[in-house]
Amino acid sequence: MDIDLLTNVFYAMVRTGTPLLLVALGEMVCEKSGVLNLGQEGMMLFGAVIGFMVAFSTGHLWLGVLLAMLAGILLSLLFALVAVHLNANQVACGLALTIFGVGLSSFVGASWVGKPLEGFSPIAIPLLSQIPGIGKMLFAQDALVYLSFVLFALVAWIVLRSRIGLIIQAVGENPNAASAMGLSVLRVRTLAVMFGGAMAGLAGGYLSLAYTPMWAENMTAGRGWIALALVVFASWRVFRVLLGAYLFGLASILHLVAQGIGVTLPANLMAMLPYVATIVVLVLLSRDTIRTRLYAPVSLGQPWKAGH
Amino acid sequence: MLLSLEPRAQPSRLMMLLSPVLAGLLTLISGSMLFGLLGRDPLQVLHTLLIAPLSDLYGIGELLVKTLPILLCALGLALAYRARIWNIGAEGQLLIGALAGSALAVNIIDMESRWALVMVVTTGVLGGALWAGLAAWLRTHFHANEILTTIMLNYIALNLLLYCVHGPLKDPEGYNFPESALFGEASRLPTLSDDMRVTIGVYFALFVLVAIWVLAQKSFLGFQIKVLGLDRRAAGFVGFREKRLVWIVLLISGALAGLAGVCEVTGPIGQLVPQVSPGYGYAAITVAFLGRLHPFGILLASLLMALLYLGGETAQMSLNLPMAVTGLFQGMILFFLLACDVLIVYRLRGKKRPRSIMARSTGAVLHQAPAD
Numbered sequence: 001m002d003i004d005l006l007t008n009v010f011y012a013m014v015r016t017g018t019p020l021l022l023v024a025l026g027e028m029v030c031e032k033s034g035v036l037n038l039g040q041e042g043m044m045l046f047g048a049v050i051g052f053m054v055a056f057s058t059g060h061l062w063l064g065v066l067l068a069m070l071a072g073i074l075l076s077l078l079f080a081l082v083a084v085h086l087n088a089n090q091v092a093c094g095l096a097l098t099i100f101g102v103g104l105s106s107f108v109g110a111s112w113v114g115k116p117l118e119g120f121s122p123i124a125i126p127l128l129s130q131i132p133g134i135g136k137m138l139f140a141q142d143a144l145v146y147l148s149f150v151l152f153a154l155v156a157w158i159v160l161r162s163r164i165g166l167i168i169q170a171v172g173e174n175p176n177a178a179s180a181m182g183l184s185v186l187r188v189r190t191l192a193v194m195f196g197g198a199m200a201g202l203a204g205g206y207l208s209l210a211y212t213p214m215w216a217e218n219m220t221a222g223r224g225w226i227a228l229a230l231v232v233f234a235s236w237r238v239f240r241v242l243l244g245a246y247l248f249g250l251a252s253i254l255h256l257v258a259q260g261i262g263v264t265l266p267a268n269l270m271a272m273l274p275y276v277a278t279i280v281v282l283v284l285l286s287r288d289t290i291r292t293r294l295y296a297p298v299s300l301g302q303p304w305k306a307g308h
Numbered sequence: 309m310l311l312s313l314e315p316r317a318q319p320s321r322l323m324m325l326l327s328p329v330l331a332g333l334l335t336l337i338s339g340s341m342l343f344g345l346l347g348r349d350p351l352q353v354l355h356t357l358l359i360a361p362l363s364d365l366y367g368i369g370e371l372l373v374k375t376l377p378i379l380l381c382a383l384g385l386a387l388a389y390r391a392r393i394w395n396i397g398a399e400g401q402l403l404i405g406a407l408a409g410s411a412l413a414v415n416i417i418d419m420e421s422r423w424a425l426v427m428v429v430t431t432g433v434l435g436g437a438l439w440a441g442l443a444a445w446l447r448t449h450f451h452a453n454e455i456l457t458t459i460m461l462n463y464i465a466l467n468l469l470l471y472c473v474h475g476p477l478k479d480p481e482g483y484n485f486p487e488s489a490l491f492g493e494a495s496r497l498p499t500l501s502d503d504m505r506v507t508i509g510v511y512f513a514l515f516v517l518v519a520i521w522v523l524a525q526k527s528f529l530g531f532q533i534k535v536l537g538l539d540r541r542a543a544g545f546v547g548f549r550e551k552r553l554v555w556i557v558l559l560i561s562g563a564l565a566g567l568a569g570v571c572e573v574t575g576p577i578g579q580l581v582p583q584v585s586p587g588y589g590y591a592a593i594t595v596a597f598l599g600r601l602h603p604f605g606i607l608l609a610s611l612l613m614a615l616l617y618l619g620g621e622t623a624q625m626s627l628n629l630p631m632a633v634t635g636l637f638q639g640m641i642l643f644f645l646l647a648c649d650v651l652i653v654y655r656l657r658g659k660k661r662p663r664s665i666m667a668r669s670t671g672a673v674l675h676q677a678p679a680d
Contacts, residue, residue, distance in 0.1 A: 034459065038455065042639075086313075086650040091394055093646055095593060100639025102590075103632060110630030135358070217632070225459045232453070268471035275460040277469075279446065286451040 003082070003132055005260045010137035012256060015211065017249025018115045018148045019203040019220075020045075023227035024234070024241045025155045026199025031231055032159070033192035034299035036092025038081050040200050041224030042101020047072040047108035047201030048208040052215040061198050071098035072201020073194050080193040084186060087303035098224070105215045119213025120144055144206045151199075156238045168192060172297035175304040185304055200224065222275065229278045233285055235295035243285055251277040311444050323652045328598050328609070331644035334636060338644075348627070355639075357619035367618070367637055369504035373576050374614035376509050377402065377585065379570035381488040383520045384561025386601040387618055390524065391557045392537040397404040397443060397458025398565040399589025400465035401436040405566025406573045407469050407477075408435025410488055410580035413573070414477060417492040424494040429570050436566015437559045439465060443557035446552040454558075462589070488580035509571040516564060521603040532576035535558060566588060586617065587635070594642045613638070 023040050030037050044197035046289035056066025075097060083093040120142040129139040159165040170178040171188045179185050203223070208215050226248060255270035286292060340350035357381050361367045381398040388395040409432030439461060446452040468487075479489040497507035498637030524530040536543040536553050543550060572584055595613050620634035 041323055057572040063627045082643065082647050082650075086647060087644045088650060093643075094398065095394075096639065096642040099594060099635070103635025103637070103639040105634040106487060106632030107630055110632055121509060134563065189590060222459065222463045229460075232456075251574055266471050266475060268467045268474065272464050272467045273642055275463040278460050279452070279457055283450040286453065289451050292451075 005257075009250075009253065009257055009260070010134060011140065012296040013246055013250045014137050014141065014145060015249070016252045017246040018145050018153065018224055019211065020227050020230060021152065021242060021245035021247050022148055022199050022203035022206065023135040023224055024245055025152065025238070026196035027075050027202075028231045028234065028236055028238065028241055029155065029159070029168065029304055030192045030196035031300055032297055032306070033168045033173045033189045034302065035084060035189050035193055036090045036094065036301040037076070037079055037083075037097070037193060037196055038091060038228065039097025040196070040221055040226075040227055041070040041077065041222065042105075043075045043197050043202035044220045044224045045103075045105040045218070046075050046221060047204030047217055049112070049204075051103040051201070051205035052117065052213075053109065053112055055082055055209055056112065056115060057242045061120055061209055064136065064203065064209055068200040068209075069201040070206030072197040072199070072204065074197070074199025076193045076200075077190075077211075079197075080190045083303070084189045084193060087305055090301050090303070094100055096097045102218065109215050109217070112215045114214065115216065117209070117213040120210040121238040126229050137145070137245075142203075142210045144210045147202075148206075152238075152242055159238050172299055175299050179306060185200035185306075189304075203227075205282060215280060226274060226278050229282055233281050233289070233290070237283075237295070248274055280293060311658060313650070314468065314657045316653055316655050319652050320655075323648075325602065327652065328600065328605075328645060330648045332612075334644040335476050335641040338640060339637060343437065343653075348629075353623065353627060353629065354643075356623045357633070358615060359594070360626075361615065366504065367668035368450055369500075369506045371614050371618055372394040372506040372510055374617045375610050376575075377515050377572055377588040378592055378595055378613050378617075379513050379514060379610040380564045380568035380571070380588050380608060381561075382595035382599065382606045383516055383603060384564035385592050386596040386599065386603070386606055387520060387524060387563045388557040390530075390537045390601055391533045391553055393408050393447075393542075393554055393557050394455045395440065395443070395458050395558060395561050396455055396593065397440060397461050397589070398561065398592045401439045401459065401562045402572075402585055402589045403462075403571035404439040405432040405436035405467040405569030406584045407472060408432050408438075408566070408670035409567075409570035410477060410491075410573050412671065413495045414488050415477075416495065417489060419492060422494060422495050424492065425497065425531060426505065428491075428495045428574055429497075429567070432573075433568020434565045435567045436561040440558040440562020440565070443553075444555045447558075448554055448615070456679060468674070469580075469584070473580055473658050477580055479579075486582055488577045491574060495574060496578060497571060499575075507571065507575040507629055509575055512567065512571065517603050517607060518568075524603065529556070531647050532658045544600075546555075566590075568648040586631075589628040591617075591638055598644060598645060600640050634668060 023044060027037065027040055051064040051068030054067045055061050079093055081095045082088045083090045119173050122140050124140040129135045131139070144177035167183060168189060170181070171183060171185050175185045207219055210217070230241060230244045230248060233244045252274045254273055255265070255267070257263060258270070271307065322520045338565065340354065343350045344354045355564060362371065381402060385395055385398055390491065409428045413428045416427070441590050443454050443457045443461060446457045447454045473486040473488060477488045479485070479487055497509055500510070505510060523626065524533070532543070532548045533553055535546070536548060540550065569584060573580055577584065580602050591613050595606060595609040596613070599609035618638050623629040623633060624631050635655045
């Protein structure tokens with residue numbers, strides 16, 4: 001393997017890992033507050049289609065990004081209403097959100113399939129992008145990838161260093177105690193769910209505006225689900241989310257590596273890799289149930305109502 | 309807010325049955341509003357979606373064609389959901405059933421005995437069960453979350469199917485289309501009558517319906533599954549073996565989804581194609597919830613879902629609406645259902661405004677008194 005191939009593999013790894021990173025960061029914050037939202041796939045798709053439609057019709061990519069995030073928030077509010085405020089089963093609501101998001105996005109986007117769009121293009125930072133190996137990966141990406149670096153730093157700071165992080169954690173670990181301390185459990189959870197929605201919408205927007213600038217039905221191809229596995233993989237720790245996202249990104253582009261070293265396998269078999277990798281990772285991590293129990297937020301998935 | 313939610317002393321059985329109806333009505337209302345916003349005549353669209361497809365006998369036959377796979381998948385899923393095993397993998401299990409059956413069928417095209425059909429269908433059923441068995445194994449041996457494993461297995465199954473129709477199972481005389489050869493007559497399911505596409509698969513479905521009803525409602529195994537779903541710890545204390553039950557519900561739901569898949573390829577389709585299922589396995593999730601996890605409820609819900617699929621096709625042809633309207637309605641109805649289900653354990657109460665300061669203070673005292 002020569003250095004050029006390695007440079008390109010690193011570059012593609014970060015590009016492919018970015019949507020996973022964005023969704024997983026949002027879902028991690030959401031889960032830290034005690035809410036399991038399985039609707040990531042639906043919110044991503046809705047973000048992707050809305051972002052694409054807005055950018056296509058107005059010509060403003062950033063407006064598309066903004067509205068993609070708003071679209072994600074909108075769907076997440078539906079989830080928050082039913083699962084957080086009306087105390088419905090979070091698993092069922094998350095599934096409903098995904099099914100709804102898939103249906104809604106295909107319906108809304110039916111006449112937009114296959115239209116060409118000039119998406120975000122890479123911005124190479126002079127000198128830095130010339131560093132062999134990692135230069136292209138870190139300094140020749142498009143604007144949304146740079147944004148994902150910033151958002152990662154922000155989430156890491158919030159979760160590890162800020163008061164907000166402590167509040168979210170308190171609500172997720174022991175909602176009764178948090179409520180007794182005067183925190184509004186439902187408000188914190190709603191905001192966490194909305195943050196998850198915004199990140200999923202952004203990830204969808206990244207797919208339809210930068211990664212492959214177009215809209216296709218189900219274009220997220222299960223990334224929302226992989227991100228859910230990623231949060232478990234990362235045991236709810238923010239740096240591991242970053243590592244995991246890029247590792248899964250690497251698994252998704254292994255066919256490029258294989259081609260690079262002269263091995264060709266059928267495309268459909270290679271396309272299975274990220275899903276197989278997800279299962280393998282789940283198996284390796286879930287074997288030890290004590291470990292999962294140690295790191296998972298204690299009230300994860302359990303509805304909470306004042307006075308119970 | 310003028311309305312508030314107040315816990316009921318007991319879950320309401322009436323709301324339990326009424327909630328799906330209410331959800332259906334809300335879906336119709338919001339659907340109409342949506343079509344109105346899009347500049348369509350809502351009544352015309354609803355007519356095309358829900359009534360026009362059933363105007364003749366052929367339409368009713370087509371309805372049954374679409375009901376069959378949805379019903380089979382949903383019956384299996386409901387059994388798993390009763391045990392709180394969230395099998396989301398009916399789609400993948402259906403595809404593997406179709407794939408496994410087809411792999412055998414294209415190799416015995418010249419066989420004339422009726423055993424060909426029996427072998428093909430059995431292979432399909434086993435294929436579906438195997439695919440769900442993988443998830444059962446991962447869950448019982450490695451504690452891997454079945455929601456995520458079954459979803460991942462769906463994507464793997466789809467890619468496996470695509471690989472096979474583009475590769476090993478592609479018809480060598482098929483002008484390079486990604487399709488298998490047409491199956492031999494002996495491995496096709498007979499149709500009920502000559503001018504309909506609906507096959508004797510509906511008898512399988514009726515049999516399965518009754519069998520699942522007996523299993524779920526009348527048998528000790530069904531009782532164990534129910535207890536496991538209601539309270540894992542209680543099930544453990546009385547000695548019900550969780551792992552065994554997980555295996556059983558997943559194998560049964562996989563087998564039924566596999567049956568659905570193999571009935572598609574040996575029935576209306578007659579060969580393996582990339583689009584074996586327009587998402588029947590995912591629709592079955594909505595159907596299982598909408599039917600209250602009860603076999604007869606599921607029968608009604610799957611007829612409704614099949615009607616939505618059929619109406620979606622009609623609306624696409626006659627009104628130029630996207631097929632996705634089916635998926636949209638599916639999502640809406642499930643969401644409304646979950647929201648309406650809140651009324652099973654809570655009741656809506658108009659908030660009384662305190663009339664005087666006196667009333668307010670006694671109210672406050674009364675409110676505080678029973679605490680702890």
